Amino acid sequence: NIEENHQEWKQWIEYDQPENYLVPEPYDNLLNDFERLMLLRCFCQNRIIFSINNYITKIMGEKYIIPPTIYFDSIFEQSTSQIPIILILSPGSDPTNDIQKLAERKNHIRKINIENGITGNDEQKSLRILAMGQGQEKFALQALHTAQYQGTWLLLQNCHLLLPFLNELEKELEISTKSHPDFRLWMTTEPIEKFPIGLLQKSYKVVIEPPSTLKLNLRSTFININLQTFTESDHPAYPCMIFILAFFHAIILDRRKYDKIGWSCSYDFNESDFHVSVDILKSYLNMSLERSSLEIQWPTIRYLIGEVIYGGRVIDSYDRRTIHTYMKEYFGDFVFDYFQPFHFFIDTNKSLKYDYFIPELRDFLSAKQRWLLREANISIEPQIEYNFEKFLPDKISNLLQRNIEKSNFDIDRIEYRQMDYQFLSKNVLFNQFFHYSIFRDLYLTYIDQLPLYNPPDILGLHANAEINYLTKTAYEIYSMMLDIQPEQHDIEDSLSREQFVLSLIDDILQQIPPKKDLNIIKQKFKQILTPLTIVLVQEIQRFNLLTSIMWKSMNELKQALNGQINFSYQLDEISKYLYHGQIPLLWRSYTPQTKKTLGSWIEHFQRRNQQYEKWIYNGELKIINLSGLHVPESYLAAIIQIVSRKNQWPLDKVTFYTNVTKWQNIDDVDESVQGICLIEGLYLEGAAWDIENNCLIEQSNKQLIQMIPLIKIIPIETHRFNMNNYLRTPVYVTSDRRNAMGIGLVFEASLYSKKDLSHWILNGVCLLLNTD
Numbered sequence: 001n002i003e004e005n006h007q008e009w010k011q012w013i014e015y016d017q018p019e020n021y022l023v024p025e026p027y028d029n030l031l032n033d034f035e036r037l038m039l040l041r042c043f044c045q046n047r048i049i050f051s052i053n054n055y056i057t058k059i060m061g062e063k064y065i066i067p068p069t070i071y072f073d074s075i076f077e078q079s080t081s082q083i084p085i086i087l088i089l090s091p092g093s094d095p096t097n098d099i100q101k102l103a104e105r106k107n108h109i110r111k112i113n114i115e116n117g118i119t120g121n122d123e124q125k126s127l128r129i130l131a132m133g134q135g136q137e138k139f140a141l142q143a144l145h146t147a148q149y150q151g152t153w154l155l156l157q158n159c160h161l162l163l164p165f166l167n168e169l170e171k172e173l174e175i176s177t178k179s180h181p182d183f184r185l186w187m188t189t190e191p192i193e194k195f196p197i198g199l200l201q202k203s204y205k206v207v208i209e210p211p212s213t214l215k216l217n218l219r220s221t222f223i224n225i226n227l228q229t230f231t232e233s234d235h236p237a238y239p240c241m242i243f244i245l246a247f248f249h250a251i252i253l254d255r256r257k258y259d260k261i262g263w264s265c266s267y268d269f270n271e272s273d274f275h276v277s278v279d280i281l282k283s284y285l286n287m288s289l290e291r292s293s294l295e296i297q298w299p300t301i302r303y304l305i306g307e308v309i310y311g312g313r314v315i316d317s318y319d320r321r322t323i324h325t326y327m328k329e330y331f332g333d334f335v336f337d338y339f340q341p342f343h344f345f346i347d348t349n350k351s352l353k354y355d356y357f358i359p360e361l362r363d364f365l366s367a368k369q370r371w372l373l374r375e376a377n378i379s380i381e382p383q384i385e386y387n388f389e390k391f392l393p394d395k396i397s398n399l400l401q402r403n404i405e406k407s408n409f410d411i412d413r414i415e416y417r418q419m420d421y422q423f424l425s426k427n428v429l430f431n432q433f434f435h436y437s438i439f440r441d442l443y444l445t446y447i448d449q450l451p452l453y454n455p456p457d458i459l460g461l462h463a464n465a466e467i468n469y470l471t472k473t474a475y476e477i478y479s480m481m482l483d484i485q486p487e488q489h490d491i492e493d494s495l496s497r498e499q500f501v502l503s504l505i506d507d508i509l510q511q512i513p514p515k516k517d518l519n520i521i522k523q524k525f526k527q528i529l530t531p532l533t534i535v536l537v538q539e540i541q542r543f544n545l546l547t548s549i550m551w552k553s554m555n556e557l558k559q560a561l562n563g564q565i566n567f568s569y570q571l572d573e574i575s576k577y578l579y580h581g582q583i584p585l586l587w588r589s590y591t592p593q594t595k596k597t598l599g600s601w602i603e604h605f606q607r608r609n610q611q612y613e614k615w616i617y618n619g620e621l622k623i624i625n626l627s628g629l630h631v632p633e634s635y636l637a638a639i640i641q642i643v644s645r646k647n648q649w650p651l652d653k654v655t656f657y658t659n660v661t662k663w664q665n666i667d668d669v670d671e672s673v674q675g676i677c678l679i680e681g682l683y684l685e686g687a688a689w690d691i692e693n694n695c696l697i698e699q700s701n702k703q704l705i706q707m708i709p710l711i712k713i714i715p716i717e718t719h720r721f722n723m724n725n726y727l728r729t730p731v732y733v734t735s736d737r738r739n740a741m742g743i744g745l746v747f748e749a750s751l752y753s754k755k756d757l758s759h760w761i762l763n764g765v766c767l768l769l770n771t772d
């Protein structure tokens with residue numbers, strides 16, 4: 001049926017949400033709900049999560065797909081002084097603030113942070129906090145004994161960092177049977193397999209995960225805001241600034257689920273970052289009021305929040321650039337522009353209308369609140385109308401006359417902004433008629449109206465970014481389902497497995513080339529020893545080492561499978577990796593970074609060998625594939641060194657830029673082109689490349705990466721380097737991008753853009769040497 005109706009099936013598969021459309025006839029009537037789910041699992045991996053949710057909702061009810069809300073009061077009520085509370089955390093979740101608030105409600109008011117021992121022996125009830133780490137065992141035991149005696153609470157953070165100590169802690173808890181009834185032991189840990197089982201079994205366990213969508217992140221932020229926070233500044237922009245900051249906080253949290261295209265490294269942004277940033281806003285807005293000014297110090301606020309608070313956690317310069325871009329997008333006078341209302345994001349072309357803006361009081365007031373305002377003679381209409389009718393009519397008339405000439409518009413808009421602030425400042429009477437919770441209630445009312453799921457467009461990412469995230473999540477579900485299946489061992493299966501691995505070994509041995517003779521290479525290039533020749537020799541040394549390791553391990557494994565030698569742990573591990581189609585860990589230690597499976601890696605290994613052969617026998621290559629080199633950075637450094645010598649430039653004053661050509665392969669290259677370095681085999685992620693206009697463009701739907709044409713490497717003196725309208729694009733070895741140590745980043749390319757560069761920065765655009 002699929003072959004006969006392939007157009008209908010293709011159309012169904014290419015729908016954005018195929019789970020919500022009918023399966024091509026006649027299967028729509030033949031398949032039950034579970035069989036339909038299996039069909040989607042085969043054809044639409046990235047939609048299986050939504051399909052599972054639909055299936056669970058239909059069979060069991062919607063409540064089983066909504067994440068449960070964790071109430072710490074309920075956790076406390078179910079705990080005792082003899083039962084520790086273990087909080088198992090996911091990245092980005094930090095319950096410290098919730099525990100502190102709970103302590104305040106339960107009269108455990110005073111918080112003590114322990115750094116170098118127990119601070120004081122007060123009998124006043126308190127919450128003691130100790131971050132676990134090397135050398136903290138002694139202080140933790142002292143704090144435990146004191147808390148048990150005084151009836152205080154103790155919070156031990158990051159217990160996974162001191163697993164040996166947890167065994168000692170378990171014994172201490174077993175010995176102490178006369179703890180004060182008010183004593184509570186709270187512990188936080190990451191999920192870890194070696195956590196003591198006995199301690200887990202006797203504890204009350206709570207798994208805490210951060211909200212998974214923008215809406216839930218926003219809601220969580222405002223639910224946890226202290227109501228009095230909104231009263232701590234009389235600046236009229238203060239409530240709106242809190243909402244803007246909360247939206248920014250939710251955005252950077254939501255980017256994490258999109259893996260490396262969201263953030264190159266994993267960052268532990270949490271609620272404390274938000275609260276410290278609120279304090280900064282409050283401080284600077286109050287300072288403005290003290291100077292009898294309503295002007296907002298945007299550059300200072302952007303720097304302190306974007307570079308110090310949130311940026312202080314960021315170790316990657318490109319991730320820091322992303323945060324800086326969000327700060328420019330969200331923090332500025334333009335958010336209060338009544339001529340052009342500000343929207344974080346708006347798109348009415350989708351099946352759901354997505355419109356994210358700063359909610360205004362007049363849109364969400366109840367009938368009673370509106371009546372109170374009218375009685376107080378306070379207008380809730382847009383400020384522009386209020387100003388025209390009530391305030392500064394002569395000044396407004398002058399502005400209108402002058403704005404006939406558009407050259408004055410920007411100046412006048414700043415002046416008009418001050419008029420808006422003056423209007424808002426007259427409405428401080430709000431506090432006389434409304435509880436200060438009105439702003440929190442306003443924002444929560446607005447948030448509740450938002451869609452539960454948000455597309456990646458809202459974060460500035462392309463819709464394709466969701467495909468990787470959803471596919472990865474689906475495979476995690478499959479992996480967990482396999483883990484809970486009982487292992488079954490069958491003698492016949494074991495024999496067939498050995499036969500399969502033996503066959504695979506023979507295939508691999510045929511693919512391994514003989515070692516290359518370095519003496520022949522050195523002799524051939526002896527008269528023309530250039531920086532590129534040195535790179536070649538170093539590359540061949542590393543390649544020879546890899547081939548030797550592969551040859552030795554394959555022969556030893558073959559002998560072990562044939563019963564000629566004993567199996568070692570390493571050989572058993574290699575056998576398992578080969579059987580599952582993965583690259584053995586031993587080989588990975590001698591090969592460039594890769595995410596390929598064994599089959600595709602062997603093919604890439606062969607192409608690398610062919611490139612080395614051409615280099616050895618034909619001399620320096622006109623076109624190079626950097627993914628075929630162990631250390632591609634050394635090749636680029638050699639190019640710079642050669643050009644610097646030729647032009648007599650100081651080496652430390654030279655850099656390079658890139659230019660994307662229209663040549664797709666070596667056959668397209670103009671024969672007259674000499675003296676340039678061309679790179680092939682680079683893949684563009686997060687954008688597409690327009691060959692005709694030679695610039696970045698939007699990706700096509702479901703096209704995650706695109707090979708771009710050959711790239712020129714052009715060395716240049718640093719003082720002449722000027723790349724306006726060019727995106728500084730990181731080039732990584734794999735889609736894992738870089739790690740916390742900076743491994744994975746090769747160089748920086750320059751890609752021309754007709755759009756504003758911030759668009760591509762938020763899209764997470766990069767170049768890759770290898771596909772997965």
